[in-house]
Amino acid sequence: MMTNAQITYPVGSTDWMLLLARHASGTRIRPSPLAVFLGGVGRLLHLMVSEKSSSDPIASTADATMQREFMQRFQDMIVPHLDAAYNFARFLSRDADAAQDIVQEAFLRAYRNFETYRGGDPRAWLFAIVRNCCHVWRKQDRRKARFEQPMGNDGYADPDEGGEYQIASEEDSPETETIRRSEQQRVRAVISRLPEAMREILVLRELEDLSYRQIAEIIDAPIGTVMSRLARARRDFGEAWDACNKSETAG
Known part of the structure; x- marks a missing residue:
């Protein structure tokens, strides 16, 4: 995550980069309703375990302990990143329903393919799978009438539709909470308007705080490409943020 010393502001810029850093954890989008989504993923995983066991009753009895350990390891290492996976898919697809389909498939x-996991950050490993699933979804033209679904009536995510992941402080006043929520919605809205390559690099670095090397592995590109693309994404975000502020001021 960037520090103040690392931030270079464009001429005439507002404090948009500080806002982006401050709201990194608050811009995560959760599926709605979350319990139903979690249940759906859980049922799919349970079905896969059942299918593996029923295919060979004798072997399944002998390997029951190994299967339980395998499932427990998967639950401990991968399942906790469900929110992050959905957040990534949501920003890539800009479609809430499609994001749930993408994450379930991922x-x-x-x-x-969990046996092929060779260590490292499991979140980065999962993101690479989510990204591939998103590309498959796009190639299969699953968007149809949901193409480029807006993130709320004004381009912002609607918190009543489960779009908001809010971490509130007990010391926050109602006014402070309202301002924070508005800023988080605007950050999401501005990111969602960027081209896909800029969206994914910004989400992975600024919202998920992944390293350049991890991002390079996820998007299958050299680290130099990651750095140059991130610089452009930050610039594009800053320009879009300033334009949004000017538009609201003029209105």
Whole structure:
């Protein structure tokens, strides 16, 4: 995550980069309703375990302990990143329903290929799968009428639709809470308007705080490309943020 010393402001810029850093954790988007979504993923994983066991009753009895350990390891290492995976898919697809489909498919693929996981940050490993699933979804033209679904009536995510992941402080006043929520919605809205390559690099670095090397592995690009693309994404975000502020001031 950037520090104040690392921030270079464009001429005439507002404090948009500080806002982006401050609201990194608050811009995560959760599926709605979350319990239903979690249950759906859980049922799919349970089905896969059942299918593996029923295919060979004798072997399944002998390997029951290994299967339980395998499932427990998957639950401990991968399932906690469900929110982050959905957040990434939501920003890539800009479609809430599609993001849930993408993440469910990604978790199934992750489970099927978990034996190939060789360590490192499991979140980065999962993000690479989510990204691939998103590309498959796009190629199959699953968007149809949901193409480029806006994130709320004014381009912002609607908190009543489960879009907001809010970490509130007990010391926050109602006015402070309202301002924070508004800023988080605006950050999401500005990011969602950027081209996909800029969105994904900004989300991975600024919101998920992944390293350049991790991002390079996820998007399958050299670290130099990651750095140059991130610089452009930050610039584009800053210009879009300033334009948004000017538009609201003029209105």
